[in-house]
Amino acid sequence: MDALLLHYEQQKKQYSRPGQTDTRMLRSIDMGWFILDKYYNLSDEAPVYTAAVLLDPRKRSAYIRQNWPEAWYEPALVRSNTIWKEYYDTASTEELDNISMVTTPNVMDSLAQLMMATEVKSIHKPKRDDFTVFVMTDPMSIEDLTPLQWWCHPNQ
Numbered sequence: 001m002d003a004l005l006l007h008y009e010q011q012k013k014q015y016s017r018p019g020q021t022d023t024r025m026l027r028s029i030d031m032g033w034f035i036l037d038k039y040y041n042l043s044d045e046a047p048v049y050t051a052a053v054l055l056d057p058r059k060r061s062a063y064i065r066q067n068w069p070e071a072w073y074e075p076a077l078v079r080s081n082t083i084w085k086e087y088y089d090t091a092s093t094e095e096l097d098n099i100s101m102v103t104t105p106n107v108m109d110s111l112a113q114l115m116m117a118t119e120v121k122s123i124h125k126p127k128r129d130d131f132t133v134f135v136m137t138d139p140m141s142i143e144d145l146t147p148l149q150w151w152c153h154p155n156q
Helices: 002-016 023-045 048-055 060-067 070-088 091-101 110-118 130-136 147-152
Strands: none
Touching: 002 023, 023 048, 048 060, 048 070, 048 130, 048 147, 060 070, 060 130, 070 130
């Protein structure tokens, strides 16, 4: 869809130039734009298109940042992440199981509080799930493979 949008923008500039104005072409471009806008709005309701873009190793989130308006980026990522968590992320349920097994001391004594206050705090990024890690990684070439072929490869 993004390539079509870019094509429409380029053609609209071309057919709007003085001396090259073609009102029939401009109307046709506007109609194409209207239909494309309809599909963009539908992709908001069903974020499968965004998920497909994010899971394409050639594109990932860098593609969206480069080609989409900034206001669209965060909501699209959130919707795609929702699909991930709802249907594919098994780590979150494992973490819930582990939480119930952890016991915490009821009262921390004074020495323990002092020791904790002086601990060296490691600087680390918060734990992120596989989806977030993948889409935030730099895009890569997958040669002549389609994204589906790449994902089906045993190394993935």
